[in-house]
Amino acid sequence: MDLSKLDIPEHVPAELVADFDPWEYIAEARGDAFKRAAGLHDKMPEIFFAPKIGYLPGCWVPSTNELLRRIVMDPATFSSREGTPFAAMLGESWKLIPLEIDPPDHAKYRLLLNKLFNQKAISAMEPDMRRTAKSLIDEVKDQGSCDFNADFSSRFPTLIFLRMMGWPEEHVSKFVGWVNTLIKSQDMQVVYGAVVEIASYLRSVIEARRAQPIDDVTSYVLSCEIDGRPLSDDEVMGICFLIFIGGLDTVTSSLNFHYYHLANNPDIQAALRIDPSLIPNAVEELLRAHGVSNMRRTVTRDVTVGGVQMKEGDFVLISTELANLDSAAFKCPMEVDITRADARKHLSFSTGPHLCIGATLARRELGIALEAWLSSVPEFRVANESEIVVRGGGVFGLENMRIAWD
Ligand code: HEM
Numbered sequence: 001m002d003l004s005k006l007d008i009p010e011h012v013p014a015e016l017v018a019d020f021d022p023w024e025y026i027a028e029a030r031g032d033a034f035k036r037a038a039g040l041h042d043k044m045p046e047i048f049f050a051p052k053i054g055y056l057p058g059c060w061v062p063s064t065n066e067l068l069r070r071i072v073m074d075p076a077t078f079s080s081r082e083g084t085p086f087a088a089m090l091g092e093s094w095k096l097i098p099l100e101i102d103p104p105d106h107a108k109y110r111l112l113l114n115k116l117f118n119q120k121a122i123s124a125m126e127p128d129m130r131r132t133a134k135s136l137i138d139e140v141k142d143q144g145s146c147d148f149n150a151d152f153s154s155r156f157p158t159l160i161f162l163r164m165m166g167w168p169e170e171h172v173s174k175f176v177g178w179v180n181t182l183i184k185s186q187d188m189q190v191v192y193g194a195v196v197e198i199a200s201y202l203r204s205v206i207e208a209r210r211a212q213p214i215d216d217v218t219s220y221v222l223s224c225e226i227d228g229r230p231l232s233d234d235e236v237m238g239i240c241f242l243i244f245i246g247g248l249d250t251v252t253s254s255l256n257f258h259y260y261h262l263a264n265n266p267d268i269q270a271a272l273r274i275d276p277s278l279i280p281n282a283v284e285e286l287l288r289a290h291g292v293s294n295m296r297r298t299v300t301r302d303v304t305v306g307g308v309q310m311k312e313g314d315f316v317l318i319s320t321e322l323a324n325l326d327s328a329a330f331k332c333p334m335e336v337d338i339t340r341a342d343a344r345k346h347l348s349f350s351t352g353p354h355l356c357i358g359a360t361l362a363r364r365e366l367g368i369a370l371e372a373w374l375s376s377v378p379e380f381r382v383a384n385e386s387e388i389v390v391r392g393g394g395v396f397g398l399e400n401m402r403i404a405w406d
Pocket of ligand 1: 098242251296
């Protein structure tokens with residue numbers, strides 16, 4: 001990488017500047033992407049500066065679990081307010097709620113949404129999740145192989161999301177397409193086109209439910225009040241857009257990485273078939289070993305962190321894979337041990353005020369999917385190792401995987 005062409009702030013010491021883009025560097029290792037991420041703990045200082053990260057400008061990359069925890073727990077110094085570009089692309093100013101709202105206002109919105117994602121609400125969705133997983137697997141199980149992403153991992157969370165929101169499930173392909181464009185396209189014009197379509201879809205649903213509420217999430221959000229007033233259309237839009245982008249690709253990507261690991265480790269599949277009571281902890285351990293989310297924070301005041309001087313306006317990357325693969329936090333972090341006692345302490349759902357509100361839903365989706373696969377299909381393997389592609393980004397992804405069974 002030619003560092004002279006990149007804009008590196010003057011206060012960044014030269015010895016802390018990486019000469020690579022961490023997302024590219026990790027993704028290039030394909031099937032060994034997480035091994036490569038773990039190696040960054042030895043290769044780089046505890047905090048380094050990435051002069052370029054994907055299409056984003058340079059930012060600090062803290063790598064230890066301890067530092068990353070400290071940063072996400074301190075939203076006054078590390079703000080979430082400048083997050084995604086979607087509203088700005090449309091020339092609008094709504095925020096993804098509650099993700100792009102800092103405390104103390106954050107808690108007001110979070111309180112409204114808790115009801116949708118608590119244990120009781122998610123348990124009520126469980127029979128539908130089981131039916132959905134089973135019917136998707138039934139469609140492919142006699143074929144002896146499938147395109148895991150197209151046939152299962154993208155459709156499963158999207159169908160559950162559409163039913164939860166109260167939107168027509170015939171729109172599943174449209175939604176899968178939008179997620180793919182938002183996450184994968186490097187062409188800003190194409191991303192813009194998708195954002196326009198999504199925003200117009202959301203606006204039309206919001207309008208319809210405002211006119212005629214039904215028993216669904218959209219109508220519930222429209223019925224909420226904040227500071228004694230109803231939510232505005234922009235606020236409802238920001239909430240729906242966030243649930244859409246927060247809850248779909250994260251689950252899809254996690255499923256893809258988890259099944260890649262399982263397909264390459266038949267011993268784990270066998271252990272879980274023999275004792276399905278291990279599944280919940282196996283899900284935690286698979287989540288720990290495959291942190292997919294990379295978030296950003298903006299520094300709100302000059303501050304020294306881990307001996308490094310950061311200035312107001314700097315960006316900081318919160319890499320959940322680096323947090324989870326730190327040997328100071330997890331013993332032998334590259335070993336996927338489905339009986340690991342402290343697996344649940346992973347940071348894949350982050351922590352602090354923005355701790356993933358969908359974590360219970362995601363855990364249940366992943367557990368139910370695993371039960372369904374293991375009980376419907378015999379030992380499965382990766383059928384096309386050489387075609388696997390790993391993508392770096394805000395949500396890491398693994399694509400093109402076919403799995404096969406006899
Ligand atoms: C394995 C799947 C998932 C992973 C790895 C994941 C990861 C995360 C992470 C790391 C955050 C914190 C972001 C930050 O601090 O900037 C977050 C927040 C959030 N997630 Fe998830 N998520 C998953 C599934 C879901 C699902 C299924 C939903 C909903 C349908 C969801 C909705 C949200 C929302 C609304 C927030 C914002 C919470 C707040 O700001 O208070 N997520 N997620």
